[in-house]
Amino acid sequence: MKSQIFLIAKKELKGVIRQSSLKILFTIIIILLGFAVYGGHIAYKHQITMVETAQEERRAEWLDQGNKHPHIAAHYGTFVFKQKTLLSLFDFGLDTYTGTSVYLEAHYPHEFMFRPVQGYGNMIRFGELSAALVLQLLLPLLIIFITFQTFTKERETGTFKLLVSQGVSIRTIYLGKVLAYFIIISIIIVPFFTALYFVGINETTNSVIRDMELRIVLLFLVYIGYLWTFTNFSVWISLKSSNSRSALLTLLIFWVVTGIIIPKTSANLGETLHPLPSMKIYKEGIQHDIANGMAINESKEKRLVKLKENYLQKYNVDSIHKLPLNFSGIEMQEGEEYANKVYDFHEKKLHKKFELQNKTESLMSFVAPYIAIRNLSMAFTATDWHSFNDFQRKTKTYRRHLIRTMNNDMAKNSRHGEFYEYKAGKNLWETISDFKYKTLFVTKVLKYYRIELASLTFWFLAMLLLIPSSFKSKMI
């Protein structure tokens, strides 16, 4: 039986190679893949240079700001920029749609600014060509084109009956065909991922990703799984269709519905179901809570009075002037801490909404496997929302550390009522180490993508079930 499968695969491969239109399509796919990687690579290099320059400039500015009051240093703060990861040359993910820089200053946690898409004009809504797009949408289309008539044609020309009458089971024919097409797909993706792997482990300019090898292996596995599923599905549709035309139509409709319509409608539906507040309202909510407190008796004034009492009691003095520290510094830091609490609370609520919105779409991946592969691909290349969110979180921690250090220095080293008289210098600025980001380990990212992993597994298993059994095939 095994040799029969190989024989059929060989025959099928010969058939495909003879078709010149498929050769053209095949070449187009490879050219597109090459162009996408080339474009991704240039964008990556460019971005890396820009980020490095900008980051170095801001760092130098921070260190050479001269002698000044630490709170003023905290006030005018510094910047952090979002680094591109090497794998983003494969899958741009959300990079175009997230902000690229964030301003870190005292009193006020800023949002990320400058979404690159804002400079891209109307055209960007048609999407960017990335290698991931080629593998996720275009390669399946190629699969459809080469497989839709694999059984219908045999049936139309009468060779199907001939084969079966010679004792070859449908199962064997089916497996042979799937094998043949899968070999064709592998000719594209195996060298591609091998190359990506070697580029990935040898690239030294970017140390943002620590588990490059694992990420690329995972990418390879999910893509192989996805494309195998698609091949299997297309062959199965061809087997079940009465003629080539209806097989093609069914497959094309499946492609459009699951690749274009469902992802878009479900994301939009997610937004309709869980609408976001406007920035204005969101920020006002935060400011309101900072001023009036998140609980009763926690208004700004009351918090200050309480803080004062605590400190007077702690140091057993009757006036803040007698405290061994500068109370203004304590007060400022306390204000920061409370604001952080409020921000965290509101941000958590907001992120919950993001997650609910995205979940609506993730669940649809059981109907549309494209959604699963798209999200997993972004996750493994660290260009997804969770990776961005992790980056954001780390900049937040960095900012808090920076402001706290400045305020504590002021509390410790200056006296109450003094402001311009006290000046700190480079020694203090240097205690804040440069911001160096490392992505989460991919194993930690996986937990956010249980639905996608489950759906891809579901599709994979469903395809195994679709393979005709050898028993059944003997009956035809």
Added chain:
Amino acid sequence: MKLILLLWQREGISIIRNIFQMILLISIVFLGIYAIYYGYSTITKQQKTIENVQTIEKNEFKNYINSFSNKRTSVKEKQLFNIASDPAYAWYRHEYHAVLNPHSLAHMSLGQRDIEPYYRKLTAASLYYQLFENELANPLKLYIGNFDLSFVLIYLFPLLIIVFTYGLYAEEKENGMLPLLRLQTVGLRKILLIRISFYYLLIVGLGILLSSIGFFIAPKTENLTIFLWIATILCYFSFWFALMFFLVSLKKNSSLTAISAAGLWLLFLIVLPAILNVYANIAYPIDNMSLADITRRKSLENEEDLDEAKAVIEEYLHHRDDLKGAKALIDVNTMSKAYAAFTALNDNHHKKEVVDYFNQIELRQKWISLFQWANPAVNTQSILNEITETDAVIFQAFHQSITNFHKEITHFYFDKLFLNKQIKNKDYENLPKFNLTVDYISKIQNIKGGLIEIIIISFFLFGLSLVLFNKTIFLKALKK
């Protein structure tokens, strides 16, 4: 005429009998209705935000005006009066909002309204510090884009056209009907055209029907806008019909025709634009990192140094000939004036970087628009966005108008500050107002230009197909 009606009737019956085609038609109608609903709810939400913002602003200024007639006994009331009347506080406390109101048909083509900000809070403080804030958004949602009516018309309707027309010739041949048709006195080409025209009317009708729902729920719409919208979808659908007619006239088998049609759909709607975007990225990279620094809060080097403060004011007054009288008055409110001067100078210093940034964006867009004519899908999307004022150009105009508005605000407060004048109750009648300046003439011209490009391509394809169709018959006759 009788023949036309007869053939149309036949097509009508064949659609009704074909469950698959019926399901397709009905799903498109439902998707269209959902798209309109989605667009409408998005715009309604934006409108609510705008109203909210405007109410906040209105109340704020009402409080300022009222503070003139208050007795000002409490500390809060005194503070409010100070902010209302003293330009030294008012210039950075009075908050204005520049708003880009949605066009009445914006819900039908949302364009860039989710990516670009549609309102901005402004004070007289440094413009750039205030200019680059984003609206809250889920990046994944931005990436996926909007499911609005323009998406349905541009992406999904062509698929409908493909499904209905790809087999018009080949299927007759494959079903063995062709020799029968050839026996008729009416030419094959004529029969084919009549049949295509049936689908043309059906699909155009469906497009207009869906659009009408969009027009119907719009508050008030000019007839010209409705006319332009319908003209655009007519042109776009005509292009796809011409393209299909072209493919059909090649007389290949139905599978190959369907593959070619699907391939062209993919080419026009996904591959070509996506390649162009990547290429634009390489050719015109946009460096927004350089702008980061200018959005930062800054202040005088030595905040307590009076001499430095005066030097800053002097530098600013150097640029303001109209404030000549103010020079002698530097000593009053010096610190406040110094800050005001500092923020204005800061904007001056960074102007070049910002202008460069926006120039780069413009260059990129110009370069991309060089290719737009060749892709009717992209062209149509641009035209629809332009009609509903959701395109990139309108946001550039918005941005430009904000810059002017900020200038007005700055003058309003700084003039009073530097000339040591208080803000009076009656000054509130002449507050700076935001005006959006849009070049409507070039907008209409762009739309016209785009439509002509699509029509020319369609006619060219149609003409070519007519010739091809005859030619193949001609060649076959020769062979016989």
